[in-house]
Amino acid sequence: MRKSTMIVTLVVVLLFIASWIFKTMTAPEVDSTFDALTQGFLVTFAAFLTLAIMSFLYQDNPFYKFAEHLYVGVSAAYAMTLGFWSTLVGNLFPRVSETLCGWFQVEFSGQHDWQFLIPPILGILLLMRLSPKGGWISRWALAFIVGTTAGLNLPRFLRSDFIEQISGTFLPLLVDWEGFGHFFSNLSLSASGQFVAILSNFVIVSGVICGLIYFFFSKEHKGAFGSASRYGIWILMITFGASFGYTVMGRISLLVGRLTFLMDDWLGIISG
């Protein structure tokens, strides 16, 4: 280990201990010293992890790598734990075993549903993938999942992503015509005036058609077809911009949350 790395690590460890002591001494409304110590440690550790991840903005470093690997391990375990409790304990055990329900303290459904012994068997077949010789048998369970999902998606996507979207695009281009005076009387985009309604419906109908034309590559984008395609990409660019803006604001709100944690929960500089 390089000398500079050792010095930085030492400083971080000292700061961590100092923060732990400080947070323990200032822990609000705790019953015992142990609780105060735990609370102090947890807040300090969360702050350390936050800063460790943020340190990547400077460059890759051992603290970031530590936090990154911890995140991978913890996330995998979290998914597994939730899957176990919500699916196996919540859905399977109450239907197959009173004994298992007793162990995990969940209510038994009252009767043994033997059909529910099939999914664990298929699950065990899936685990056969780990076996060098019997790996092929895991395909049976995989085939069940793939077939069920494909069959489920076929009508569902056809209805929600195709038929519903097309039917939603069939909009009137002239709405509630009440004369020219009324037509220009309210031009605010938030209003339900005629001009805005007609413009909006026109944008939807032409946007969907031209957007689809842009993605149609079996015909060269030239002439009227090319113009429609160009209009389509304008609409697509507006959408990508809107999605980009939304994503950035979502990330910034997460950042604000982390900074609030550091300033309030950890350092206590601002009041929450």
Next chain:
Amino acid sequence: MKKEIPLFIVFITGLFMAVQFFVPHAKSEWVYEYMLDWTIIIGVFALALGIWSFVRVATNKIRRKSENWQYSIVALAGLFGMIIFGLGFWGGVESYMFRNFFNFVMVPLHATMFSLLAFFIASAAFRAFRAHSLLASVLLLSAIIIMIRFNPFLGPLSEPIDSLASWILNFPNMAAKRAIVIGIGLGMVATALKVILGIERTYLGGD
């Protein structure tokens, strides 16, 4: 047999699930519910398979002393820590330890990791917008309108900006999203048909 039986299972289950949609009978819905529950339960075993694979990669890295092998110990410690606290030895997901692991380890890591993307997105956008093209400017303008909508210091501009942003989201944005979704829908239907009919077989792997 190694490939025929899985193809048969896919055909039967796929066909049943597709046809079931058009048969709203109590019996067919009963089987449909069962199959959905079964799929979810098998999915948990798939998760276990993933965890096992992860453990094997990490332990191999440690055993071979590959580059940065020390961090694999951290990953395994996080994994087993969370599993031990979460799988019931101290009360499961409602336990004090699991909740603390979640609130003080997982939440900070998750939120900070994703908040970091704000900086990278901003930097990538800066480079993209330097393209000086009209289309890039349209994208930028749309993004700016949506972003400043959330600004609390707009004063009298707040209402018109809000209505413009809402209009962009509800109309041009929806039009393009619809075009994309129609494409996705057609793609999904085509892929599902290929899987059910056994034309798409990559999920079976080699051999």
